Amino acid sequence: MKLLGSGVRQTISFNHISDSLLIYPPLEEQFSISKFLNHKCSQIDQAVQIKEHQIELLKERRQILIQQAVTSGLNPDVPMRDSGIEWIGEIPEHWQLRRFKYLFSQSQLPVRSNDGVVTAYRDGQVTLRANRRLAGYTEAILEGGYQGIRKGQLVLNSMDAFEGAIGVSESDGKCTPEYVVCDSLSRNYLPEYFAYLLREMALARYIQVICNAVRQRAVRIRFNNLASRFMVVPPIEEQRAIVAFIMSETEKQDAAVALLEQQISKLKEYKAILINSAVTGKIKVPGVVEPCDEAGRESA
Incomplete structure (x- = not known):
């Protein structure tokens, strides 16, 4: 069939096959x-x-x-x-409740000359874009004003967080201003744990609620949206x-x-x-x- 088609996309019409011999x-x-x-x-x-x-x-x-x-x-x-x-319900009696701003601060790192672009994917992986296929994330509208990002930081893609694009960076690099990059304020707050917790918040559609977004694709979560929200904190x-x-x-x-x-x-x-x-x-x-x-x- 490929030999019969024409053009770049090799479309096939009746004329291409009308004179072909078929065995039946x-x-x-x-x-x-x-x-x-x-x-x-x-x-x-x-x-x-x-x-x-x-x-x-x-x-x-x-x-x-x-x-x-x-x-x-x-x-x-x-x-x-x-x-x-509301979205969590009951928790172990000995766990604490703390506002997000007392657990993490917003990072403001400069960009270095050799930094590659880091992307947060919807499956929770945060890595250099060169390490993965170009799918599974939303392209940022604003590509200017990059910020630095380092391995081990908690990262949320403000446009895709509601779809699960939240995780801990595996790579050093840079990311767009559409990303919320956070540093743990204490060794008692493990970024990997809170990445899983925030992803659950996203899947429960709670991020959409705290951002007051009517339409799902209109969600843009910022650090201030999270700052005063209570998080569960296990030992x-x-x-x-x-x-x-x-x-x-x-x-x-x-x-x-x-x-x-x-x-x-x-x-x-x-x-x-x-x-x-x-x-x-x-x-x-x-x-x-x-x-x-x-x-x-x-x-x-």
Whole structure:
């Protein structure tokens, strides 16, 4: 088909194929092949749907585990109390509540001459744009006025935070003024833990509420939007344990998802090969006379 098309995008019209020679079996064999493929392809499609559903369930389970870990901790038997924060509900009795401005300050670092652009992606990764594909984030309108960013800082993409573009930077570099870059005010406040907590806030649509945004895409979260908001603060040992737990569970589930995606890819590949083999006579299809059988009957 590619050889028949024309132009850069290789569009194909009826005129391109009208003079092409096609090999086709008798009508009754066409019906047999069609019936065979409908049955087999239906089985394959069903298997793909099951695996896609399993992937969705794994992702949902991961999100539930993260939400429970950052808001309730890892000990299910600990005494609980009302946090007074609507989107969180109850928290462990010994956890503190502190305003964000007492946990983090807004960074104002200069840009260095060799700094690359750092991007916050919706899956929570914050890294040099050169390290990843150019997708999974919103391009900033304002590219001027860059600010410096350093590894280990808490970062929010003001335009994409509501979609989860919140994390801890893996890289030194620079970012646009659309980013909120924060420094921890104490070693007792682990940026990785609060990145997970803020991502949960985003997924609960609470960021949209505190920004007074009517439309989702109109959300622009600034440091001042967060400054006076209460955050739950577990002891530092629990923060570390929660982050380690989430990373471990995420690694396991990412591996399970990758395996399922590989299986889906193989099934789709098998489907394409099956169709090609059936319509070109490379495999035996019930109800279809093979050429050698037909020749044998004619000679008899």
